[in-house]
Amino acid sequence: MRKRINLRMSGLGGQGVVTSAHVLATAASKEGKHAISNPFFGAEKRMAPAESYVRMADERIYDRGELVYPDVIMVFHPQVITMGKCYTMPFYSGIKPGGLLMINSDEPLPLEKADLEFLEEQNIPILYVAATTLAVEIAGTELATNMGMLGALMGATKIVGMDAMEAAIQDRFGKKYIASGGTATLDEAIKKKFAKKEQLLKKNMDTIRRVYDIGAEWAETLKTPMLV
Amino acid sequence: MSKEKIKINQEFYDIMPLEYRELVEEGTYGKENRGWKDVGESKELIEEHSLCAGCPESIAFRYVLACLPAPEDTIMVGSTGCTSLVFPHVAVHNIHSLFGNQNAVASGLKRALSFRFPDKIKDVVVLAGDGATVDIGLDMTLQSWFRQEKFTTICFDNELYANTGGQSSGLMQKGFVAKMAPAGKKFDKVPLPEIAKSSGCHYVVKMTVSKPNRVEKAIREAILVAREIGPTYIQLYTPCILEIGKQMMEGLQEMRDSEGPNKRFEFEEYVSDEARAYLDTVNPKKKKRKKAIVTK
Amino acid sequence: MATKSLIGTYNKKGQKIVDPDYLFYDAPRERQFMTGSEVVREAIKRANVDVSISYPITPQSEAAAMVGDLWVEGYVGEYFRGENEFAVMSECAGASFGGARVFTTTSGPGTLRAYENFPMWVGSRLPIMLNMMVRGVNSPLSIQPDTLEIGLIIDTGMLIWHAESAQDFFDYLLMGYMVAEEPDVHLPIAICIDGFFVSHTKDDVYIPSADFTLPPYDPYRNPMPVMDMEVPPVRMMRDPFVMKSNYISYATQASWQQETRAACERSRKHTIRLLGGLIEEENTDAEILIVSSGTAVAQGREAVRLLAAEGIKVGIVKIKTIRPFPYEEVRQATKNAKIIFVPEFNVVGWMAREIKASIPDNHRVVEGPHVAGGMTMPPEVIVEEIKKVLAKKKESIHE
Numbered sequence: 001m002r003k004r005i006n007l008r009m010s011g012l013g014g015q016g017v018v019t020s021a022h023v024l025a026t027a028a029s030k031e032g033k034h035a036i037s038n039p040f041f042g043a044e045k046r047m048a049p050a051e052s053y054v055r056m057a058d059e060r061i062y063d064r065g066e067l068v069y070p071d072v073i074m075v076f077h078p079q080v081i082t083m084g085k086c087y088t089m090p091f092y093s094g095i096k097p098g099g100l101l102m103i104n105s106d107e108p109l110p111l112e113k114a115d116l117e118f119l120e121e122q123n124i125p126i127l128y129v130a131a132t133t134l135a136v137e138i139a140g141t142e143l144a145t146n147m148g149m150l151g152a153l154m155g156a157t158k159i160v161g162m163d164a165m166e167a168a169i170q171d172r173f174g175k176k177y178i179a180s181g182g183t184a185t186l187d188e189a190i191k192k193k194f195a196k197k198e199q200l201l202k203k204n205m206d207t208i209r210r211v212y213d214i215g216a217e218w219a220e221t222l223k224t225p226m227l228v
Numbered sequence: 229m230s231k232e233k234i235k236i237n238q239e240f241y242d243i244m245p246l247e248y249r250e251l252v253e254e255g256t257y258g259k260e261n262r263g264w265k266d267v268g269e270s271k272e273l274i275e276e277h278s279l280c281a282g283c284p285e286s287i288a289f290r291y292v293l294a295c296l297p298a299p300e301d302t303i304m305v306g307s308t309g310c311t312s313l314v315f316p317h318v319a320v321h322n323i324h325s326l327f328g329n330q331n332a333v334a335s336g337l338k339r340a341l342s343f344r345f346p347d348k349i350k351d352v353v354v355l356a357g358d359g360a361t362v363d364i365g366l367d368m369t370l371q372s373w374f375r376q377e378k379f380t381t382i383c384f385d386n387e388l389y390a391n392t393g394g395q396s397s398g399l400m401q402k403g404f405v406a407k408m409a410p411a412g413k414k415f416d417k418v419p420l421p422e423i424a425k426s427s428g429c430h431y432v433v434k435m436t437v438s439k440p441n442r443v444e445k446a447i448r449e450a451i452l453v454a455r456e457i458g459p460t461y462i463q464l465y466t467p468c469i470l471e472i473g474k475q476m477m478e479g480l481q482e483m484r485d486s487e488g489p490n491k492r493f494e495f496e497e498y499v500s501d502e503a504r505a506y507l508d509t510v511n512p513k514k515k516k517r518k519k520a521i522v523t524k
Numbered sequence: 525m526a527t528k529s530l531i532g533t534y535n536k537k538g539q540k541i542v543d544p545d546y547l548f549y550d551a552p553r554e555r556q557f558m559t560g561s562e563v564v565r566e567a568i569k570r571a572n573v574d575v576s577i578s579y580p581i582t583p584q585s586e587a588a589a590m591v592g593d594l595w596v597e598g599y600v601g602e603y604f605r606g607e608n609e610f611a612v613m614s615e616c617a618g619a620s621f622g623g624a625r626v627f628t629t630t631s632g633p634g635t636l637r638a639y640e641n642f643p644m645w646v647g648s649r650l651p652i653m654l655n656m657m658v659r660g661v662n663s664p665l666s667i668q669p670d671t672l673e674i675g676l677i678i679d680t681g682m683l684i685w686h687a688e689s690a691q692d693f694f695d696y697l698l699m700g701y702m703v704a705e706e707p708d709v710h711l712p713i714a715i716c717i718d719g720f721f722v723s724h725t726k727d728d729v730y731i732p733s734a735d736f737t738l739p740p741y742d743p744y745r746n747p748m749p750v751m752d753m754e755v756p757p758v759r760m761m762r763d764p765f766v767m768k769s770n771y772i773s774y775a776t777q778a779s780w781q782q783e784t785r786a787a788c789e790r791s792r793k794h795t796i797r798l799l800g801g802l803i804e805e806e807n808t809d810a811e812i813l814i815v816s817s818g819t820a821v822a823q824g825r826e827a828v829r830l831l832a833a834e835g836i837k838v839g840i841v842k843i844k845t846i847r848p849f850p851y852e853e854v855r856q857a858t859k860n861a862k863i864i865f866v867p868e869f870n871v872v873g874w875m876a877r878e879i880k881a882s883i884p885d886n887h888r889v890v891e892g893p894h895v896a897g898g899m900t901m902p903p904e905v906i907v908e909e910i911k912k913v914l915a916k917k918k919e920s921i922h923e
Contacts, residue, residue, distance in 0.1 A: 022726055025557070025726050029557040029726075034728070035557070035726070036725055036727050037725065038720060038721070040668075040720065062825040063822065063823060064722075064819060065669070065720070065901070065902075066899075068902040068904070229753040229754055229757075233754065233755065233756060234757075303622070303752065303753055305618070318757075321749070321751040321752065322751075323617075323618070325614065325641075326614065329611065332606070332607075332610075332611040332615045333615070334618060335615050336618025337621055337622040337751065338622075339604070339619060340574060340575050340620075340623060340624035340626075341622045341752060342602070343575065343601040343624065344574070344624065345752070350752065350753070367607055367608070368607065371611065375604065
C-alpha cells in the first residue's frame with residue numbers, strides 16, 4: 001500500500017459524497033491510521049456538483065483542501081462525466097499513475113478514446129459498480145448508493161477493514177449528528193425509511209458487504225495489483 | 229443596586245466632587261413614588277444637559293430620568309446624536325456604542341442581565357433620536373420587537389438630524405425643506421407607532437412632553453410592561469428649536485401647537501390586552517380612586 | 525481571566541470548574557476525530573459561556589447552530605439568532621457590557637458587515653470572543669476559503685490568533701478567553717480558522733472530559749465599569765468629548781487608543797505562557813524558510829517533506845498570533861535565512877507585508893505562492909515556487 005493514499009469522490013448533491021468521505025476517514029482513524037476528510041461544495045443543492053476528499057497515511061497529514069493529485073477517483077454519478085458535473089476537467093485530472101478509477105454505472109460509459117488511452121497509459125484500471133441499482137436491491141433505497149461505493153472500494157483495495165467501517169457507520173448514523181440543512185433532511189428521510197435505527201445500520205452494512213465481494217472479485221481479475 | 233454600593237468612604241469624603249456627594253446623599257435611587265414632581269425638588273439623576281439652551285429634549289430627559297420606576301436597577305442604552313451629549317451626565321449606567329445599533333445592544337444587554345441576575349429586576353431602557361430609531365437603526369428597532377425583547381424603546385422625535393445640522397429624517401413631515409431634502413421631503417412621516425403595534429409592542433404612546441404627568445404615566449407603565457410582558461415604545465416630540473427657527477422660550481408652545489386634535493402629535497396610546505391586564509394588577513389603588521370619583 | 529475562588533466548585537450544568545492550566549495541560553485527553561465545527565461545540569461546552577448570538581453564513585453556520593444545541597442542553601446561558609452581523613456584534617457588545625462571557629462566529633461578508641463594531645468593542649474593552657471562519661468576500665460571490673478578511677481586521681485593535689489545525693482551534697478557543705479576560709488586556713479576540721480547510725475537515729483532536737469547565741468570567745476584573753448598576757454609576761465626564769474641539773478632547777481620544785494598543789501588547793506575556801510562544805519554528809537553521817499562518821503553514825509542512833525527499837532542506841515558521849504580531853520572534857527565527865517564502869490564501873499578501881516590516885534585509889522575502897478565491901494550495905505548488913526561485917538564484921550566480 002502507498003505511504004499516503006488520496007481519494008477524490010465526485011458526485012452530485014444528495015448522493016452522500018460528503019458522508020462517505022467522513023465515514024471512510026473515520027474508519028481509517030479507528031484503525032489507528034492518520035486520516036483527514038473534507039468536502040468541497042458550492043451552494044448546497046441537490047444534483048449540483050459535490051466533491052469530497054479523504055487522505056490517509058501512517059504519518060501525520062497536514063495537507064487539506066481540494067485534492068489535486070488523487071490516487072483514487074470515485075465517480076458517484078455518470079453525469080459527473082457525461083455532463084461535466086465535476087470540479088476539474090477532465091474528471092480524472094491529476095490522477096496518479098497506477099491509481100484507480102471507480103464509476104457508479106450499470107454499464108461502461110462511452111468514454112472518449114483519448115481518455116481511455118490516457119488511463120491505460122497511466123496504468124489506471126476502471127471499476128464499474130452498479131452502486132445505485134445494488135443499493136435499491138439490497139437496502140431498498142438509492143440513498144444507500146454511497147454505501148455501495150464504499151463497499152466496492154473496500155473490496156477492491158482493502159483500504160479499511162469491515163470492523164472499522166461498521167464502527168464508523170455506527171458513529172455516523174447511530175447517534176445524534178449535526179449536519180448542514182440538506183444533509184439533515186436526507187438523514188431524516190432515510191431514518192423514516194427504516195422503522196428502527198438498527199435496521200438502517202444493518203441495511204447499510206448489508207450493502208457494503210455485498211458490494212465488497214463484487215469489488216474483491218474484480219480486483220482478482222487484474223494483472224497487476226493496485227496502489228503499490 | 230443597593231445604596232450601600234455607592235456610599236462614600238469617610239476618608240475620601242472631602243475630596244469627592246460636590247455633585248457626587250449630593251447624589252449619594254439625596255439621590256432618588258430606591259425612592260417610592262418617584263415622578264416628575266421630584267424635578268427641582270430633589271437631587272436629579274442628570275447633572276447638566278449640554279444641549280441648546282431651551283431645548284425641549286433637555287426637559288424630556290429630566291422627566292424620563294425622574295420617572296424611571298427603579299433607577300437603581302436601570303441601564304439605559306443611547307445612540308449617537310444630541311442624546312449622546314447628555315448621557316455622560318446621567319447617573320444611571322448607560323451605553324453609547326455606535327449609531328443606530330441601540331436596540332441590538334439593548335437586546336444583548338437585557339439577555340445577559342436576565343441570565344446573570346435571575347432573581348432581580350434589571351430594567352433596560354433605550355433612548356435615542358429619530359434618525360437612530362427610524363432610519364439607520366430601523367431593522368434593529370423592529371427586530372427587537374419581533375423577538376419580543378423585554379425592554380422599552382423611547383424615541384426623542386425632533387423630526388430631523390439635529391446634531392449634524394438639520395438634515396431630513398424619516399420622521400420629518402412631508403414637504404418640509406431641510407438639508408438633503410432641498411426640494412422638500414417627498415414622503416410622509418414614517419408611522420412608527422402604527423408599525424410598533426403590528427410589530428409586537430404591547431404598549432405604544434405618541435405624545436409631546438408638554439404635560440409632565442402624562443409623560444410620567446407613559447414612562448412608568450411602558451417600563452413595567454416591558455419588564456413583565458414584552459417590548460414597549462414611546463415616541464416623544466422634542467422639537468429642535470434651532471432647526472425650525474424658534475426662540476429659546478418657544479419650545480413648549482411648539483409642542484402645545486402640535487398636539488391638538490388631528491395634529492401630528494395628538495396623544496395616542498395603544499395597550500395590548502395582556503399589558504392592560506397586567507397594568508390593572510399593578511395600578512389597583514389608582515383604579516379604585518378613579519372609580520370612586522366616577523360614582524360620586 | 526476568571527474567578528479563581530470558584531475552582532473546585534460546580535457550575536449550573538454540573539461541570540467541575542477547574543484551574544485553566546489543569547484543563548489545558550494536565551487533564552487526561554482522548555483522541556477524537558471531528559470537524560472544525562464540532563471542535564467549536566466541544567470547546568464551548570467547556571468554556572462556561574454566558575451568551576452566544578448567531579447568524580447564518582457559510583461556512584460558520586454549522587458551528588453556530590451547534591452552540592444553540594449547547595444552550596438547549598444547558599451548557600450556554602443565553603442564545604438566539606440575530607438579524608444580521610452588524611446587529612449580532614452589537615448584541616454581543618450589549619451582553620458583554622452587561623458582564624457576560626460572550627461567544628459568536630462569522631465569516632467573510634459577515635465580518636465586513638459587522639466591521640464598525642470591532643473598534644468599538646476594543647475601545648469599550650469588551651473581551652468578546654469572535655470565531656472567524658474565514659472565506660472570500662464579494663465580489664464575485666464566493667463561499668470558499670480565503671484569508672483576505674483577516675488582513676482587513678488587522679488594525680481594529682482586537683487580538684487576532686490564527687489556528688492551523690483542529691487541535692490548535694480547540695486549544696485557542698479556550699485559551700483565548702483566558703488571555704482576553706486578563707484585566708491588563710481585556711480586549712476582544714478573533715480566533716481565525718480557514719473556512720472548509722478547518723471548519724469542514726475531519727481531523728484528530730485530543731480533548732479533555734466535558735465534566736470539566738473553565739472558571740466563569742468575573743466581570744468585575746475589568747478596567748471599565750460593568751453596565752449592570754451593581755457598581756457606582758459615575759458621571760463619566762463633565763464635557764462629552766465631542767462637545768468641544770480642543771486639545772484635551774483630542775488627547776483623551778488619542779491616549780485611549782494608545783492604551784488599547786498597549787493592552788494588546790500586554791497580552792504577549794499571557795499568550796506566550798499559554799501557547800508556548802507566539803510562533804512555532806522547525807529547522808530555522810536552514811537557508812530556505814517558509815513563514816506563514818493557518819492552512820498555509822499546513823501546506824508548507826507537506827512541501828517541506830516533499831523537498832526533503834529531494835535533498836532540499838527547508839525550515840518552517842508558524843505564526844500563531846497576527847495581533848499582537850511577533851515581530852521580534854520572526855526577526856530571530858529568520859536571521860539565518862537567505863530566502864523566506866510566504867505562502868498565502870489571499871490576493872494581497874498581507875502576511876508578507878507584516879513579515880517584510882519585521883525583518884532586516886527584507887528583499888529576502890518572496891511574496892508567495894498566493895492562491896485566492898477558494899483555490900487549494902497543493903504542496904506541489906509551493907515546491908514548484910521554491911524550485912523556480914532557487915533556479916533563478918543559481919542562474920544569477922552563474923552570470
